[in-house]
Amino acid sequence: MLKQILNIDNITMKFGSLVANENVSFTINENEIVSLIGPNGAGKTTLFNCITGYYQPFSGKVTYKDMDITGFTAYKICRLGITRTFQIVQTLKEMTVEENIMTGAFLNTKSRKEAEAITSEIMELTDLTKKKSILGGSLTIVDKKRVEIARSLATKPQILMLDECMAGLNQTEIKDVMNLCLKLKESGLSLLIVEHIMEAIMPISDNIVVLNAGKKIAEGVPSDIVNNDDVIKAYLGDKYHAKSQKS
Amino acid sequence: MVKNKKTLIIIIAVLAALPLIFKSDSFHNIMVLLLIYATLGEAWNIITGFAGQISFGHAAFFGIGAYTSSVLFYRFDISPWVGMVLGGIFAAMVALIISYPTFRLKGSYFAIATLAVAEIIKQLFVSWKFVEGATGISLPIVDDSWLCMEFHTTKLPYIYIALGLFAIVIFVCNYIENSKTGFYLKAIRESHEVAESIGINTTNYKTLAMVISAFISAFAGSLYAQYVLYIDPFMIFTLDISIKIVLLTVLGGIGNIYGPLIGASILIPLSEITRVQLGGTGRGIDLMIFGLLVILVACYQPKGIIGLVNKVAKKFKKEGEGNVEANS
Ligand SMILES: Nc1ncnc2c1ncn2[C@@H]1O[C@H](COP(=O)(O)OP(=O)(O)O)[C@@H](O)[C@H]1O
Ligand SMILES: [Mg+2]
Numbered sequence: 001m002l003k004q005i006l007n008i009d010n011i012t013m014k015f016g017s018l019v020a021n022e023n024v025s026f027t028i029n030e031n032e033i034v035s036l037i038g039p040n041g042a043g044k045t046t047l048f049n050c051i052t053g054y055y056q057p058f059s060g061k062v063t064y065k066d067m068d069i070t071g072f073t074a075y076k077i078c079r080l081g082i083t084r085t086f087q088i089v090q091t092l093k094e095m096t097v098e099e100n101i102m103t104g105a106f107l108n109t110k111s112r113k114e115a116e117a118i119t120s121e122i123m124e125l126t127d128l129t130k131k132k133s134i135l136g137g138s139l140t141i142v143d144k145k146r147v148e149i150a151r152s153l154a155t156k157p158q159i160l161m162l163d164e165c166m167a168g169l170n171q172t173e174i175k176d177v178m179n180l181c182l183k184l185k186e187s188g189l190s191l192l193i194v195e196h197i198m199e200a201i202m203p204i205s206d207n208i209v210v211l212n213a214g215k216k217i218a219e220g221v222p223s224d225i226v227n228n229d230d231v232i233k234a235y236l237g238d239k240y241h242a243k244s245q246k247s
Numbered sequence: 248m249v250k251n252k253k254t255l256i257i258i259i260a261v262l263a264a265l266p267l268i269f270k271s272d273s274f275h276n277i278m279v280l281l282l283i284y285a286t287l288g289e290a291w292n293i294i295t296g297f298a299g300q301i302s303f304g305h306a307a308f309f310g311i312g313a314y315t316s317s318v319l320f321y322r323f324d325i326s327p328w329v330g331m332v333l334g335g336i337f338a339a340m341v342a343l344i345i346s347y348p349t350f351r352l353k354g355s356y357f358a359i360a361t362l363a364v365a366e367i368i369k370q371l372f373v374s375w376k377f378v379e380g381a382t383g384i385s386l387p388i389v390d391d392s393w394l395c396m397e398f399h400t401t402k403l404p405y406i407y408i409a410l411g412l413f414a415i416v417i418f419v420c421n422y423i424e425n426s427k428t429g430f431y432l433k434a435i436r437e438s439h440e441v442a443e444s445i446g447i448n449t450t451n452y453k454t455l456a457m458v459i460s461a462f463i464s465a466f467a468g469s470l471y472a473q474y475v476l477y478i479d480p481f482m483i484f485t486l487d488i489s490i491k492i493v494l495l496t497v498l499g500g501i502g503n504i505y506g507p508l509i510g511a512s513i514l515i516p517l518s519e520i521t522r523v524q525l526g527g528t529g530r531g532i533d534l535m536i537f538g539l540l541v542i543l544v545a546c547y548q549p550k551g552i553i554g555l556v557n558k559v560a561k562k563f564k565k566e567g568e569g570n571v572e573a574n575s
Contacts, residue, residue: 052444078446086444092437094502095430103434106427107446115427136437155445 002029005190006051006082006159011060013043013050020046022214023060026207028159033181033191035201037225038211039234044194045087047211048163051192052084053077064159079107081158085165087194089144093137097128100136100147104154118154126150126180142169149180160184161192166200174200202226210234250425251504258508259414266406273519275402279474281515282409283467287488288496288507289416290463295493296502297429298456299436300350304361305464306488307368308338312465313472313483314372317384320395322377327396331469335462341368342461343454350453357453369484383479386472396473405474412470413508416463420504423459432456436502490534491518498541500553509552513540 006028013021020043049055053074105118123129202222210218212234316330349357398404434442499510518533
C-alpha cells in the first residue's frame with residue numbers, strides 16, 4: 001500500500017499580477033521519486049519555495065504526514081523532515097566541504113563528534129571524502145552541487161527536494177546523481193526532483209508532474225508523460241508539434 | 248581536546264609575563280587598555296565576525312557596563328564585581344530588545360539600530376540626574392582593595408584582572424567557534440537562505456550571538472570605569488569607541504579569535520603614544536593612521552593581519568614539503 005507523505009493541495013502563488021502557480025495539486029508517497037518538470041518559468045522553483053516556507057502561498061494547503069504545514073517558516077519545515085536544495089547553488093564559501101556538511105549534520109545533534117561521524121558517512125556516499133578540506137568557495141560548480149546535496153542529506157530528511165541539481169553535469173556525473181537518488185529511495189526517503197534532463201529522470205521517477213505557465217498540465221508515470229500531447233506542445237511549442245501541424 | 252588550547256595558553260602566559268619584564272608605568276597603562284580593547288574586539292567578533300551582523304554601536308554595551316558598576320559603587324557602596332555582573336545582564340537585556348525585532352526583518356535594520364542606540368543612550372544619560380547627567384561620575388577613592396577593584400600604587404592588579412577577563416573571553420570565543428553554535432553563526436553569515444534550509448532558526452541564533460557579545464562588552468566597560476575612576480556620557484557612549492572596536496578587529500582579522508588581540512596590540516599603543524607625544528592636538532591622528540592601515544588591509548588581505556600570517560605560513564609549509572620531497 002502506498003502511504004501519502006506530502007500533499008500539495010490547490011497551491012496558488014502570485015507576484016503582483018503574475019500568477020506563478022495556479023491551483024497546483026499532487027501527492028508524494030513514502031519511498032517514491034516524484035519529478036516536477038516544465039519549461040523555464042513554469043513555476044517549479046516557486047512551488048519549491050511555497051512548499052518549503054520561503055514563500056507564503058496565496059492560497060492552498062501543504063500537508064505533511066497529516067499535518068498542515070502551510071506557511072510554516074523554512075527552518076521549521078526542515079526540522080520536520082523536508083530539506084531542499086537551491087537551483088542557484090549556495091555554498092558556504094568560507095567553510096570547508098566538511099564544515100559545510102557538518103552544519104547540516106548539527107540539526108540532529110549537539111555533539112561535534114556525532115556531527116563529524118554523520119558527515120564522514122555522507123561524504124563517502126556522495127564521493128566527497130577526498131575534497132573535505134577544500135573551501136566551499138574554491139570548488140567547481142559540479143562539486144558545489146554535490147556539497148549542497150550532501151549538506152541537505154546531513155539533516156537526515158524524509159523528503160529531499162532537488163532543484164535542477166543535474167544541470168551542467170556531464171554524463172557520468174548525471175549517472176552518479178541518478179544512482180544516489182535510487183540509493184536514497186531504497187533507504188526510505190521520498191524525493192521531489194525538478195529537472196530538465198529527461199534521460200535522467202524518466203528511468204528513476206515513479207511519478208511525473210508537468211507544469212506549464214503555472215498550471216499542472218499532466219501527471220502520470222514516465223511512459224504516459226512522454227506520449228502526452230500537451231506535454232510535448234509545452235516543451236516544443238505549438239508550431240513544432242508534429243501532430244497538431246497535421247490537423 | 249580543545250582546539251587551539253596550546254596556542255591560547257602560550258599567548259596568555261606571554262601576556263602575563265610582559266608586565267613583569269617591562270615595568271614602566273606607561274607600558275602597564277598600555278597593557279590594561281590593550282586588554283580591555285582586545286576583549287571588546289572579541290565580543291564584537293561574535294556578532295559581526297562569526298554571525299556577519301554589523302554592529303556600529305558596541306560603545307552602548309561597554310557604557311552600560313561602565314555605568315552600572317559605577318552607579319552602584321558610587322550610590323550604594325556595592326562592590327564593582329557585583330556591578331560588573333549586573334552590568335552584563337543589563338547590557339544583554341538591551342541587546343535582546345534591540346536585536347530580536349530588527350533581526351526578524353530582512354535588510355540592514357540591525358546595523359542602523361546599533362548606530363542609533365549608543366547615541367540615544369548617551370542623550371538619556373546626559374539628562375539623567377541619578378547618574379549625575381553630563382557632569383559624570385567620579386568614583387569614590389578608597390585604599391587599594393580587591394573588593395572595591397581600586398589600586399593606586401600599582402597597575403599590576405588591573406593588568407591581571409583585564410588579562411583574566413580576556414583569557415576567559417578568548418576561551419569562550421574559541422569554544423563557540425568550534426561548537427554547533429559557531430557553525431550555525433557562520434552558516435548565517437555565509438547565507439541566510441542556506442541556514443534556514445538546514446533547520447537553523449536564524450533570528451534566535453543571531454540574537455543569542457548579540458546577547459553574548461553585549462554581556463562581554465559590559466564587563467570590559469566596568470573594568471574600564473574602575474581603571475580610569477571617572478566616567479561621563481560623552482567619553483563613554485562615543486562613536487569613537489565603537490569605531491575603534493570595529494577597526495582593530497578588522498585590521499587584526501575579522502572572524503578570527505586572534506584578530507582582536509593583534510589589532511589592539513597595534514591600535515592601542517599607537518593611540519597612547521600619539522596622545523602623549525602630541526597632546527590635545529594629536530587627537531584623531533591615531534585613527535587616521537589606523538584607518539589608512541585598515542584600507543590597505545581591506546584592499547590586499549580582507550582577512551586582516553592574521554590572514555596574511557596564515558598565507559605566509561602556508562607558503563613556508565609548502566616549500567618545506569617541497570624540500571623534503573626533493574631530498575628523498
Ligand atoms: N520573487 C519573484 N518575484 C517576481 N516574480 C517571480 C519571482 N520568482 C519567480 N517569479 C516569476 O514566476 C515565474 C515562475 O518562475 P520559477 O518558479 O522560477 O520558474 P521555473 O523554476 O519553473 O523556471 C516566472 O515568470 C518568474 O519570472
Ligand atoms: Mg527554477
